[in-house]
């Protein structure tokens with residue numbers, strides 16, 4: 001989005017504020033579906049946890065997405081946003097049997113990621129088909145915090161335990177209608193992904209009732225100029241071809257499913273925050289913003305990079321700044337970054353703020369979570385109000401003066 005448009009939003013709705021550009025989300029969706037155009041049945045299930053605002057979920061539904069959820073609450077948000085139960089897949093990790101049963105009772109496709117629950121669920125509900133999450137033990141990305149396919153990962157049922165899965169299915173008469181993998185959040189190398197897919201195809205042959213194969217997500221998006229990103233077109237061509245071949249072999253045309261979060265919303269999001277103070281120390285110039293890791297924790301949590309523009313001085317001479325927050329911990333958003341000269345009161349825009357940004361916001365330091373705005377067809381619409389002091393106190397029970 002243009003600096004002028006973003007600045008107008010900060011003026012109208014105040015800062016800090018998150019802004020999401022619907023056209024960018026649509027562009028990403030169209031690119032993915034086009035890349036897999038040769039696949040007979042493709043399903044893109046948006047991973048709600050990346051950004052779960054109801055209006056965003058509604059927009060995903062409007063695009064034609066299904067929904068990938070990781071909690072019963074996300075399932076409920078999806079239903080409230082207009083998704084039919086059969087358009088939702090529930091892919092949790094380590095949740096209780098009761099939570100899975102609750103989702104299944106709503107008619108949602110469930111995806112089970114451990115043998116213990118698989119056996120319990122199968123014994124109680126053999127009539128409800130389930131998907132199973134397989135861990136192919138392939139490292140898809142370099143960052144171990146977001147790679148979930150490796151040998152000691154807590155996610156999925158190990159591919160080496162395939163015989164156990166088959167035994168449980170036989171014993172309980174459970175129908176397995178899908179198999180799934182999600183190898184992490186940073187697929188740099190398509191060949192690694194294709195390699196993991198072969199493992200999944202191989203496993204798929206063992207299941208007679210499949211309706212879909214879910215390849216998870218992990219598409220890498222660029223964070224700055226020159227960054228490598230997943231070559232979606234090449235992946236579409238290669239995996240699409242292999243998938244079609246597999247369906248022939250399997251004797252049935254299956255649905256190819258993905259569940260991208262970051263890929264769909266990361267680049268569509270901007271986080272706008274005002275500069276409270278410019279502070280020069282011996283060797284560093286700090287720009288202290290009216291925010292902290294309570295609003296945007298990814299740089300501190302994952303070391304993620306977010307490009308920062310000074311909206312108030314777009315053509316300004318660049319200087320080096322360390323951009324920091326107001327939280328009473330070290331909360332550095334950027335270290336010695338070149339940014340157009342900053343004055344107090346200027347508004348900065350953080351890029352790639354759509355995925356795992358608002359979704360991870362908290363009330364730490366008793367701060368309000370920011371507002372969210374949707375930029376759609378040239379108009380800004382408020383889709384979440386900024387919190388208030390009343391919200392902070394909402395569930396607290398003040399036991400009064402009895403001490």
Ligand SMILES: *Cc1c(COP(=O)(O)O)cnc(C)c1O
Pocket residue numbers: 047049050068070091182184185186216217218219259260261262263355
């Ligand atoms: C988080 C998650 C996703 C989405 O991952 P992105 O990297 O945001 O695309 C997909 N599937 C599962 C099971 C997840 O937990």
